[in-house]
Amino acid sequence: MPKLIIDDITVEVAEGTTVLEAAQAVDIPIPHFCWHPALGKAGACRACAVKMLEGPVKGIQMSCMLPVQDGMVVSTTDPEAVAMRRHIIEWLMINHPHDCPVCDEGGECQLQDFTIAAGHGIRRYSGKKRTHVNQDLGPFIQHEMNRCIQCYRCVRYYQEYAGGTDFGVMGSAGRVYFGRFQDGELESPFSGNLVDICPTGVFTDKTARFRARYWDYEMAPSVCSGCSLGCNTTPVARYRELLKITARKNEAVNGWFICDRGRFSNSAVNDPQRPRTPLVDGRESTRDEALEALALRIAETEQLYGTGSIAIVGSSRLALEAALLLPQLAQLTSAGALCYFTSEEERATTTSHLGLLSGGTSASQQEIRESDCIVVSGCDPLQDAPMLALAVRQAWRDGATVYVVGDGIVLPCEFTAVAAVDAVPLAAAKKPVLICSASCNSDHPAGLLVQHSQLKLAVIFPAANSYGAAQLAGEQGGVSLERAVASGKIKGIISVEADIPAHLLAGIPFVAALDWRMTETVRAAQIFLPTTAWVEMDGTSINNEGRAQRFKKVMNPGLPIRGLDPAGHPPHLHRTVPPGGEAQPAWQTLALLIERVSGEPVTEPFSGRWERLRGLDAGSEGVMIHDL
Amino acid sequence: MKILSDIAALVTGMWITWKHIFRRPVTIQYPEEKRTPYPRYRARIVLTRDPDGGERCVACQLCSGACPVDCITMQSAEDKDGRRYAEWFRINFSRCIFCGFCAEACPTLAIQMTPDFEICKRDIMDLVYEKEDLLIDGCGKSPDYNYYRHAGIGVTQPRGSGAEEKPPVDVRGLLP
Numbered sequence: 001m002p003k004l005i006i007d008d009i010t011v012e013v014a015e016g017t018t019v020l021e022a023a024q025a026v027d028i029p030i031p032h033f034c035w036h037p038a039l040g041k042a043g044a045c046r047a048c049a050v051k052m053l054e055g056p057v058k059g060i061q062m063s064c065m066l067p068v069q070d071g072m073v074v075s076t077t078d079p080e081a082v083a084m085r086r087h088i089i090e091w092l093m094i095n096h097p098h099d100c101p102v103c104d105e106g107g108e109c110q111l112q113d114f115t116i117a118a119g120h121g122i123r124r125y126s127g128k129k130r131t132h133v134n135q136d137l138g139p140f141i142q143h144e145m146n147r148c149i150q151c152y153r154c155v156r157y158y159q160e161y162a163g164g165t166d167f168g169v170m171g172s173a174g175r176v177y178f179g180r181f182q183d184g185e186l187e188s189p190f191s192g193n194l195v196d197i198c199p200t201g202v203f204t205d206k207t208a209r210f211r212a213r214y215w216d217y218e219m220a221p222s223v224c225s226g227c228s229l230g231c232n233t234t235p236v237a238r239y240r241e242l243l244k245i246t247a248r249k250n251e252a253v254n255g256w257f258i259c260d261r262g263r264f265s266n267s268a269v270n271d272p273q274r275p276r277t278p279l280v281d282g283r284e285s286t287r288d289e290a291l292e293a294l295a296l297r298i299a300e301t302e303q304l305y306g307t308g309s310i311a312i313v314g315s316s317r318l319a320l321e322a323a324l325l326l327p328q329l330a331q332l333t334s335a336g337a338l339c340y341f342t343s344e345e346e347r348a349t350t351t352s353h354l355g356l357l358s359g360g361t362s363a364s365q366q367e368i369r370e371s372d373c374i375v376v377s378g379c380d381p382l383q384d385a386p387m388l389a390l391a392v393r394q395a396w397r398d399g400a401t402v403y404v405v406g407d408g409i410v411l412p413c414e415f416t417a418v419a420a421v422d423a424v425p426l427a428a429a430k431k432p433v434l435i436c437s438a439s440c441n442s443d444h445p446a447g448l449l450v451q452h453s454q455l456k457l458a459v460i461f462p463a464a465n466s467y468g469a470a471q472l473a474g475e476q477g478g479v480s481l482e483r484a485v486a487s488g489k490i491k492g493i494i495s496v497e498a499d500i501p502a503h504l505l506a507g508i509p510f511v512a513a514l515d516w517r518m519t520e521t522v523r524a525a526q527i528f529l530p531t532t533a534w535v536e537m538d539g540t541s542i543n544n545e546g547r548a549q550r551f552k553k554v555m556n557p558g559l560p561i562r563g564l565d566p567a568g569h570p571p572h573l574h575r576t577v578p579p580g581g582e583a584q585p586a587w588q589t590l591a592l593l594i595e596r597v598s599g600e601p602v603t604e605p606f607s608g609r610w611e612r613l614r615g616l617d618a619g620s621e622g623v624m625i626h627d628l
Numbered sequence: 629m630k631i632l633s634d635i636a637a638l639v640t641g642m643w644i645t646w647k648h649i650f651r652r653p654v655t656i657q658y659p660e661e662k663r664t665p666y667p668r669y670r671a672r673i674v675l676t677r678d679p680d681g682g683e684r685c686v687a688c689q690l691c692s693g694a695c696p697v698d699c700i701t702m703q704s705a706e707d708k709d710g711r712r713y714a715e716w717f718r719i720n721f722s723r724c725i726f727c728g729f730c731a732e733a734c735p736t737l738a739i740q741m742t743p744d745f746e747i748c749k750r751d752i753m754d755l756v757y758e759k760e761d762l763l764i765d766g767c768g769k770s771p772d773y774n775y776y777r778h779a780g781i782g783v784t785q786p787r788g789s790g791a792e793e794k795p796p797v798d799v800r801g802l803l804p
């Protein structure tokens with residue numbers, strides 16, 4: 001491993017590392033625009049100049065382009081290097097508009113940071129600035145080309161990393177233009193990452209346009225609930241409104257990026273139709289009244305129809321904390337059924353696929369990116385787990401062969417269509433991965449796993465916490481609601497964030513619902529208690545690999561300040577609980593219910609083998625639950 | 629002689645006292661009598677308009693970020709012509725310490741300090757000023773500046789025709 005000295009600090013890094021990365025490893029910041037850890041080097045912006053004092057190369061060098069070598073002595077503070085960087089920044093700013101106050105990037109802008117760091121404040125150049133006409137890039141991304149500094153990150157990401165074809169660079173010399181051939185929505189399902197990747201305000205999130213500044217953001221590490229992959233995100237909120245969602249780095253899972261479905265999914269949380277008040281028979285009430293009525297109704301139903309007439313129903317979008325309390329509630333109420341799934345088919349397929357993953361055979365997105373042979377069998381990752389498709393593309397870019405079984409599947413890379421998995425030379429591959437879907441049972445890969453010990457599986461599950469739901473259903477003997485209702489015994493349903501189809505609710509005299517969405521079940525329920533959305537609570541979910549990840553509370557529940565006062569500004573009123581702020585995490589409401597029925601308070605949802613999840617750090621890579 | 633120097637000290641002290649007794653007093657009988665503060669006196673804050681009559685404030689949140697007592701809040705929004713403006717803008721004068729940091733931070737010269745220091749109220753909630761209480765019909769201290777003439781986003785003029793700007797480039801042009 002080469003050893004070098006950067007600013008008097010000795011650094012030892014792996015062969016092939018650049019000087020820039022070596023400096024970052026010891027927390028020495030070097031300004032850079034075109035270099036990005038996921039995209040690598042381009043040497044386009046010249047902002048990362050350092051001076052090489054001793055060693056094989058000497059003088060001013062671009063630290064992002066220079067691989068480390070033994071004996072290098074690097075100075076980032078040498079006056080010559082500092083002057084070089086200052087000049088580069090000044091040149092980059094020559095055409096830059098006077099826009100920061102009206103730029104959504106302001107406060108979170110790499111160009112702003114490095115301009116200030118370089119000490120460039122007063123404009124000396126008195127010539128005119130080049131300007132561009134913007135394009136309409138669809139409802140999600142705002143284009144403002146005047147701010148571009150030609151770092152080429154956007155094209156490198158869009159075309160090379162994400163495999164998009166409808167966006168690129170045009171023009172020549174000082175007129176280069178980054179956009180589409182003509183106005184129109186960006187086609188790539190990963191286009192939202194342009195917002196994160198552009199170091200300036202050329203691409204900003206249109207859904208959060210002119211809403212807030214970085215220093216006013218409420219942010220916390222969170223996990224996407226858009227599909228079963230559980231990509232890491234940082235949602236941004238202000239005044240009880242979810243403004244936008246940004247990607248958060250997790251090397252083992254999503255890397256640096258997320259898909260557009262996960263990014264532009266804030267409307268459900270901000271939906272004005274969200275039910276926010278406890279209801280008893282359609283009448284608004286307090287949480288206590290609703291809980292009391294619920295406990296009473298449970299007892300009544302059991303008296304009327306006998307024990308075992310209640311079904312406790314969770315779902316695969318319910319956070320693990322609440323899912324873990326359901327068995328306790330089921331036992332206390334002598335429930336006839338504990339259901340984590342409504343449909344029998346979903347329960348069966350999810351549970352059977354879960355069985356395949358218990359022995360550490362699941363492939364993380366990172367393992368897919370590093371694989372040399374990938375088989376996509378009977379599933380459509382772009383539809384059901386978009387980031388998997390992006391991971392497959394990275395493997396393909398590194399030389400992996402990709403095989404697809406099934407028709408009509410599109411991937412953002414080249415692949416070979418094969419008739420069946422048997423036609424794939426799996427035995428010759430070093431790190432093969434099979435991608436399949438839990439909702440498709442035709443090609444069950446159990447046999448393959450036995451044949452190829454090195455084969456790893458990436459299963460696409462139907463929802464964010466399907467893995468957790470299936471795991472608990474297996475452990476606790478959960479049945480599907482479909483089966484339970486078919487037995488004819490169920491006369492009462494307590495639905496905890498479950499989406500129950502109308503035909504299953506039809507003959508049930510008593511329905512109670514806990515949810516944060518306005519669903520058919522909520523409409524049908526006689527007793528309703530509001531719960532918090534994932535950004536309004538701390539919680540845990542288990543992704544498709546069996547990785548438990550913690551998400552943190554980003555904002556308080558309650559009606560957004562926007563629209564509360566007819567005068568247009570926030571009310572001149574002091575109150576301790578915001579209007580509509582009675583919602584609490586589902587597990588806390590369940591704990592109160594359990595306390596009401598049993599008299600024993602529940603303070604901690606994690607017990608037994610789950611205890612290790614108590615202190616799970618949201619910033620970590622998560623914990624594989626088969627290690628628990 | 630110690631006694632002589634003591635007497636001299638006494639007499640000097642008394643001399644200064646008597647001198648001041650017959651001087652014209654400096655005390656002003658406020659509020660009966662009022663004095664005009666200097667133009668740069670820092671008191672009640674206003675939001676000004678640009679020379680064309682448009683609201684200067686672009687709700688950039690720099691003043692609220694600079695405010696050491698956090699008494700400024702606002703919500704930015706986009707107007708139909710693309711102008712960024714404050715949907716609402718609130719200064720809580722019961723908290724404001726009139727340090728003037730906000731006016732210093734403001735890139736559009738919208739927020740300015742005026743010499744009007746008489747803003748006592750019986751109810752503290754009346755010291756919470758909303759945008760309609762803050763916005764004045766004039767440019768205040770900088771009568772010529774219009775931020776949007778310099779910004780690149782083209783609100784008061786078509787893109788590429790602002791001050792210090794070249795017309796938009798023809799991306800498909802082949803000339804060097």
Ligand code: SF4
Nearest residue numbers: 099100103106109201
């Ligand atoms: S891109 Fe950055 S430097 Fe440029 S206007 Fe926006 S915030 Fe300011």
Ligand code: SF4
Nearest residue numbers: 148149151152154198
């Ligand atoms: S648009 Fe952004 S990412 Fe693309 S070259 Fe310009 S500054 Fe770089």
Ligand code: SF4
Nearest residue numbers: 224226227231262387
């Ligand atoms: S792939 Fe799934 S988990 Fe990841 S960002 Fe997209 S919707 Fe969210």
Ligand code: SF4
Nearest residue numbers: 685686688689691734
């Ligand atoms: S700094 Fe100026 S332009 Fe920005 S929000 Fe405050 S008053 Fe408005």
